Amino acid sequence: MRRGSWRVRILIGLAIVAFAFVRRCSNQEENPYTGRTQNINMTAEQEIAIGLQSAPEMAQQHGGLYPDERMQALVDAVGNKLVQKSLARETPYPYEFHLLADDKTINAFALPGGQIFITYALFSQLNEPQLAGVLGHEIGHVIGRHSAERIAESNFWQTLATGASVGGDMGNLVAGIGQNTLLKNGRGDELESDELGVLFMIQSGYDPYEMIAVMEILKAAAGPNRVPEFQSTHPDPENRIDKIKEAIQQYSGR
Ligand SMILES: [Zn+2]
Numbered sequence: 702m703r704r705g706s707w708r709v710r711i712l713i714g715l716a717i718v719a720f721a722f723v724r725r726c727s728n729q730e731e732n733p734y735t736g737r738t739q740n741i742n743m744t745a746e747q748e749i750a751i752g753l754q755s756a757p758e759m760a761q762q763h764g765g766l767y768p769d770e771r772m773q774a775l776v777d778a779v780g781n782k783l784v785q786k787s788l789a790r791e792t793p794y795p796y797e798f799h800l801l802a803d804d805k806t807i808n809a810f811a812l813p814g815g816q817i818f819i820t821y822a823l824f825s826q827l828n829e830p831q832l833a834g835v836l837g838h839e840i841g842h843v844i845g846r847h848s849a850e851r852i853a854e855s856n857f858w859q860t861l862a863t864g865a866s867v868g869g870d871m872g873n874l875v876a877g878i879g880q881n882t883l884l885k886n887g888r889g890d891e892l893e894s895d896e897l898g899v900l901f902m903i904q905s906g907y908d909p910y911e912m913i914a915v916m917e918i919l920k921a922a923a924g925p926n927r928v929p930e931f932q933s934t935h936p937d938p939e940n941r942i943d944k945i946k947e948a949i950q951q952y953s954g955r
Pocket of ligand 1 (some may be wrong): 838842891894
């Protein structure tokens with residue numbers, strides 16, 4: 702009886718694991734803007750809905766929006782210029798750029814579907830081309846569909862962990878592998894966003910070398926001990942600079 706129940710558990714576990722892999726294969730699609738094949742299990746409309754729904758809470762967590770509308774207008778102008786002059790214009794996302802009141806945390810981020818944020822702490826350290834670099838990078842996260850990809854990836858690993866825990870109490874082990882994979886993907890996301898950011902800067906008439914200046918600013922902001930939030934979720938600026946130089950050469954031949 703006991704041996705029999707083990708067999709059933711393993712079979713159910715294997716079935717769940719097989720289901721996870723089949724679903725992962727059926728979720729594969731090529732991103733028309735980056736040409737990269739990704740696992741996605743939501744539509745652009747769903748991404749936009751998630752972004753719009755989460756945006757007010759995100760703003761609240763960073764002390765709300767920056768009160769001076771002239772500064773917000775500058776962020777809008779640079780963001781909209783990037784969208785209008787680049788391939789972002791052809792994507793289905795309604796881009797919105799929000800200047801956050803937070804003057805302590807150096808950070809910028811994008812929600813799926815086009816909601817983009819930059820803190821005043823980071824904004825106040827940038828000139829216009831550098832602001833374009835940061836916003837271009839964040840538009841890159843949207844077009845690269847990185848959040849949606851992360852959600853699909855996390856669903857896959859959850860299902861796999863469920864299957865493994867039913868089949869043989871290995872859930873923790875598999876969940877561990879899953880988390881590492883998520884982090885590794887995160888790094889690829891950043892490099893892809895840097896590359897897209899460089900492309901958008903060139904297409905919009907900004908000097909792409911200012912993206913390297915952005916990396917230097919992030920590095921300086923980190924200081925000897927302090928790790929700003931932007932950097933904790935973003936890989937070492939030094940490694941990114943080499944890739945940015947490659948992208949500049951690729952897109953502008955300089
Ligand atoms: Zn990023």
